[in-house]
Amino acid sequence: MGEERILEPMFEKMRRTELREIQLKRLKEVVHRVYECVPFYYSKMKELNVSPDDIRSIEDVRKLPFTTKNDLRNNYPFKLSAVPLSEIVEIHASSGTTGTPTLGYYTENDLKNWGDLVGRAFKMAGVGKSDVVQITASLGMFSGGFAFYHGARRVGATIVPASAGYSRRQLQYMIDFGTTTVCAITSYMLRLAEIAKEMNIDPISNTSVRKGLLGSEAWSQQMWKRVCETWNMDAYDAYGLTELNGGPGVAADCQFHDGLHVWEDHYIVEVVDPNSGEHCELEEKGELVFTTLCKEAMPLLRYRTRDVSFLYASENCDCGRTLRRIGRIQGRTDDMIKVSGVNFWPSLIEEALLKHPEVGPEYQIIVDRVSEVDRLTIYIETKTIINEEEKKKVLSQTLRDELRELLLFTPNIEVVDPGQLPRVEVGKAKRVIDKRVSG
């Protein structure tokens, strides 16, 4: 396939039979390669009594061993490499807060593919040569910033590699350079809007920002709406993991914003029950699992992402792409909150809160235990200062009632003035604090 064709939408619209042929050919190749070059996979496959020749159809992927985050840590740093170290040209590490980081490493060809895949996401969002792309994700070990960099290079945009933090300067760059497209962690767009207000900058009339490639945290439909309205922007969701192919190089949404197209010529996607590892039905929520088909430096079989989503049953999108879609990430298996026997993700609460226009986008969920009983307190800010205590009472009562319907228990709601909750300048917003002693 020629270089240009990779970025052709037609490639993303190929017949599924043709796509599956490509997938199967690549799957066979990658399984042979890891069996021969990565001792970890050789012994895992021996354990399961499966050999590369047992892979005769795409469904046979289910015979292969899973790879977990712990497997990556146990093989830190380079034991999962399928190429000599001299072939590795770039290394990235997950933004994990504790312990051994999980790595992603790349050969020259991996880097090229990475740029192509993120380039597709830009192209799908209609971003090209005439755009100024400002990268507010960190350009460092975290793969998000570089993913956007490689992708924006691929579509020929003008790049402003601002990296993370320095919000006032970010806004100044936007104005000075005429930034049209921002790449960011989702919640940061709302933080930037707050700082803009402090600087008397109106995100809509004073900037040319009209598109965003956002992601890296679970976000609700309401959060998406908020971001779009605040910036008068079309916000695109881009999904990926350092371990797979750096940052947002795995799936992205098209102009219809109805699910994210997975780059299936590079990945086989599965959804499994996070506990049993059994396959979920289409449309059924579970853990996303990816097998890389093209990665040279660090191919992964059935990588358990811990991200929860589902596969669309429909293979047709209004954009004409035939690539399978996944739903927006609902949360991570390990971010699920369990209170009084009820399991849920913070995004459920976010969705309910942000339906109210008077509620600001920052919120914090505190879980603790009082006299052996779990207690959930949600701190929210009003969007503007509401002086009357009465109004706050009405708001908190309304939210309490609505959330009781969703959660089946009654949370505490604390309404505070704008600017009272802690802000995150770099990285992902910290929404949940669980004060319960584990065990």
Ligand SMILES: [Zn+2]
């Ligand atoms: Zn589409």
